[in-house]
Amino acid sequence: MEVLLETKDIKKYFPLRKKLFQKEPPGVVKAVDGISLRLYKGEALGLIGESGCGKSTFSRVVMQLIPPTQGEIWFRGERMTKKNLMEFRQRVQMVFQDPYSSLDPRMRVREIIEEPLRVHTKMNAGEKLAVVRPILERIGLPEEALEKYPHEFSGGQRQRIGIARALATQPELLICDEPVSALDVSIQSSILNLFKGMQKELGLSYLFISHDMSVVKHVSDRIAVMYLGRVVELAETKELFANTLHPYSQALMNAIPAPDPAAPRKAAALAGEPPSPIDPPPGCVFHGRCPHAAERCSREVPSLREITPGHFAACHLHAGKGGEDL
Numbered sequence: 001m002e003v004l005l006e007t008k009d010i011k012k013y014f015p016l017r018k019k020l021f022q023k024e025p026p027g028v029v030k031a032v033d034g035i036s037l038r039l040y041k042g043e044a045l046g047l048i049g050e051s052g053c054g055k056s057t058f059s060r061v062v063m064q065l066i067p068p069t070q071g072e073i074w075f076r077g078e079r080m081t082k083k084n085l086m087e088f089r090q091r092v093q094m095v096f097q098d099p100y101s102s103l104d105p106r107m108r109v110r111e112i113i114e115e116p117l118r119v120h121t122k123m124n125a126g127e128k129l130a131v132v133r134p135i136l137e138r139i140g141l142p143e144e145a146l147e148k149y150p151h152e153f154s155g156g157q158r159q160r161i162g163i164a165r166a167l168a169t170q171p172e173l174l175i176c177d178e179p180v181s182a183l184d185v186s187i188q189s190s191i192l193n194l195f196k197g198m199q200k201e202l203g204l205s206y207l208f209i210s211h212d213m214s215v216v217k218h219v220s221d222r223i224a225v226m227y228l229g230r231v232v233e234l235a236e237t238k239e240l241f242a243n244t245l246h247p248y249s250q251a252l253m254n255a256i257p258a259p260d261p262a263a264p265r266k267a268a269a270l271a272g273e274p275p276s277p278i279d280p281p282p283g284c285v286f287h288g289r290c291p292h293a294a295e296r297c298s299r300e301v302p303s304l305r306e307i308t309p310g311h312f313a314a315c316h317l318h319a320g321k322g323g324e325d326l
């Protein structure tokens, strides 16, 4: 399989604000703390975790909207730098969470979708319209929508407009940051099906970020589970659900509403809040909330190891099994 995007040990630390007369920042927030992932061509890779775990910061670093503190981003076998940033932005587009604030209310739909073409190409008005029309049809909006403003559409339709804008430059990869969390549940599935259809028809790849395991399960070929700035488990979607290894992933699975609420749960619901990313605990960062925590867990950081082929977990419960670190 061809690797489309690769992140190598990405870290993003935000220095805390200095107080008056302080020379150095009093500490850093470790929002992303060493993420190495590969995303293959045509694949939908889900990234799941509680809010505040660093997944949106990671997406902004990958999109190169903010620089990493450490680490490298590779796209199509080439290391990304300022020199190839414009080309990267053409090949990789972003779909944002909030369809209400991500569209400029003063622009018509046609101008919104054409905006990336204005930035990245020298197309004339007729050429741009020729690109926009089939995209509008693909996302399920009528041609009359082109001359309307965002406020004339529902939340689901606005998100479709956001997706159309992302498609204008014919990208290979869409980074979708909580793209359905602001929508009614009744509309979410139609948008998720739109993503799945485009993956098949256009050969698109996705980095699909969400806090909702049922949403990620619906669209992803593989899922990476994130906790406090790190990936703690990574596997194909079916495998992750059939053989969940990490206690944190088990707790996330447990939070998915069951069709039969009386059915027994496999793991206890998560207790407590995640620790502060300013001063993360030593050892496994999950040990304060983990029902299986042992003495070793509070002093030794578990590495992300391949436990069975393609299934990685960072947990001492599985130490000694499997092979290489990721």
Ligand code: SF4
Pocket (backbone or CB within 6 Å): 246, 247, 248, 284, 285, 286, 287, 288, 290, 291, 292, 293, 294, 297, 302, 314, 315, 316, 317
């Ligand atoms: Fe729990 Fe220890 Fe595994 Fe961390 S390493 S998830 S604390 S058992």
